Amino acid sequence: MLLADRGYDSGACRAKVEAQGAAANIRPLSHRTAPTVFNKRNDKLRNRIEWFFTKIKHFRTVATRFDKHDDNFLASVKLAAIRLWMRFNESVS
Numbered sequence: 001m002l003l004a005d006r007g008y009d010s011g012a013c014r015a016k017v018e019a020q021g022a023a024a025n026i027r028p029l030s031h032r033t034a035p036t037v038f039n040k041r042n043d044k045l046r047n048r049i050e051w052f053f054t055k056i057k058h059f060r061t062v063a064t065r066f067d068k069h070d071d072n073f074l075a076s077v078k079l080a081a082i083r084l085w086m087r088f089n090e091s092v093s
Helices: 011-019 040-056 070-088
Strands: 002-004 024-026
Touching: 002 040, 011 024, 024 040, 040 070
Parallel strands: 002 024
Antiparallel strands: none
16 A cells, blocks of 8 residues: 555545555545545544654764664664653653
8 A cells, every 4th residue: 555645635646556456545635526436534644754854864874874784773763763762651750
């Protein structure tokens, strides 16, 4: 299943996805005349992932891709995710 935002809502994009044997879950544009299949729950999950990537790009090593080795870059992404998770789950007591 392809999860994409409204920027990818075109007949050509949907046809290409279907030709490859997948389903497209793209929020339809307001001017679309033919109704399309759209699942709001899947779109919420896609949006969560987009916001996660937006937040980890605030970390310099992830945003600039300073680490050229795959293992080091993955470690930087994991550290950024851990810091975000700790900030979100901070104890108030």
